[in-house]
Amino acid sequence: MSTTPPLLALEEVTKVYHMGDVDVHALRGVSLEIMEGESVAIMGASGSGKSTLMNIIGCLDRPTTGRYLLAGEEVSMLDRNELAEKRNRTLGFVFQNFNLLSRTSAIENVELPLLYAGAHTRERHERARVALTRVGLGDRIHHHPNQMSGGQQQRVAIARALVANPKVILADEPTGNLDSVTGVEVMAIFQQLRDSGITVVLVTHEPDIARYAARVVVMKDGKVQSDKRQEPLRAEAAPSDAAVGGEA
Amino acid sequence: MNPLQTLRVAIRALLRNKMRSFLTTLGIIIGVSAVIAMVAIGEGAKAQVEAQFASMGSNLLIVLPGSTTSGGMRGGFGSMPTLTWDDLRAIRTEVPTVKYAAAQLSSVAQLASEDQNWSTRVYGTTPEYFSIRDWPTAVGSPMSDSDAEGGTKVVFLGQTVVDNLFGANANPVGQVVRVKNVPFEVKGVLAEKGQSSWGQDYDDVAFIPLKAFQTKIQGGLQQFISGQIYVGAISEPATARAQKQVTALLRDRHHIGPGQDDDFSIRNLTELANAQEASLNTITNLLAAVAAVALLVGGIGIMNIMLVSVTERTREIGVRMAVGAKPRNILAQFLVEALTLATAGGFLGIVLGLTGGRVLAARLHWPMLMRADIIVISVVFSALVGVIFGLYPARKASLLDPIEALRFE
Incomplete structure (x- = not known):
């Protein structure tokens, strides 16, 4: 009998920041397993260590200590270049403030991860x-961020997060x-x-948003x-999102 | 990411801030154009000096008679005739490094054609003189040996004299010109030589064969040469040796003991030309150095703006890192941005330097000489400036921590 290994596995992870003479213990031993295809909301007050x-x-x-396995691979000891590669190939990020490049069209923003993956222009x-x-x-696709609403900008950011076919999308207060x-609509x-x-x-601090996840x-x-x-609440797609995921 | 993609990203980033990019480049543009224009002006001046000395004659030595001293008053060189015709013959035959030697007697005289007259300097000399001074005849025939020795009454005119006596574009060959009221037949017109650097018109002259000059203009044959001896050395490097040998010969002939002053002097025009060229080189280098400082200041301008840009785009750097940019991608991007600014500035500077130099040359009647190697050096140097001054900001960008960069307000 074979069991699928978790996609993300943290084992007794701690993180200590040195702020001058003071040591700040941001994480004090976190063990967490997330399986492929899960939707997880991480909640907590500010300072709880969720960020x-x-x-x-x-x-x-x-x-600082502990192990982190991403898709079965130990990544806690990787250097900056190797971590960049993991972010590029396996992960996608969505931020609270969208973090799109200004004066750059939507499609160029979305192309960014592929640029660092070494894909050709046409691809x-x-x-x-x-x-x-x-x-x-x-x-x-040729609109600039300043020509779009917040919701549209966040959707461009989501497109950027998923363009490189990542295994995980990480969203930090995506509706904030x-x-x-x-x-x-974003949910x-x-x-x-x-x-x-x-x-x-x-990651969210809004219980309303966490209800759309299957695990909190x-x-x-x-x-x-x-x-x-928990049984997640189904989010209603916006009427204009008919094309999303091929749903009617 | 391949270099071409990096270049495209860099150019796009620069075009997002066109005005700022242009102003940043301006320092390099001014620096490079200044270097190019300054060197072009310096080289032009040098070429002009070379041409002037070349028009005086190549490998030229001028032997002047000595000075007189009477009652404590010392006259200048040439105030006392000390050079004899035998000296001239000895220089010609006994010094191995001497190719030509010719006497040049001179007098100011009134020249008259049928309907015009003109005062000019009239020289008496032999055919060798024209070889020493590289001075061909443009119209008619050159002075011959028989002219010089036979005392033929012929005259050779400079272009300015022709213009004034016969009008421009006239061919005076065969016509009669009266020199001090003595009729001479025009046998040839000399090629134009232009002006000397001090504004003397080389073409405002007339030449008469030596014998005729002595008998008709000077009034009788003399033992001493009341003029100068022009000496042409066999080659440029031999000129200095020829000077020493002629000096030794004349000291010996004039019985001048060791420690006594020469009763003649020798001017070495090659030496003079070299000295003037050297001083011009110094000025050119000085101008280029000042211009290079401008280029350096331009480089510092690039560094300044790149530092501002890195700070301003901290969040962009964070985003790029979050989506997978490696530190070296970020380093390359900012380095290529600085390099692009500097190189673009270099090329624009060349265009500005060449056109500006040309306009300046035309307006101020300065000669210009563009040097291809300086253009290449300026571009390479400006690119180097871009790399050197871009490296620090680019490194700073690549070392940013992605979390802090993303959090940067």
């Missing part, structure tokens, strides 16, 4: 166009800068991505306080 956990899962930072263009179509922006209606996109098999991990991990004082599974 640090996110940075470590996202290969932006390395744990980059085609894949970016497909990703933008998938988030319902197929008709706005959006009104509640737009926020639900609908995440649910559709999850349905297509992509693992989604999002609550952090407190650098430790996992609770880890519950």
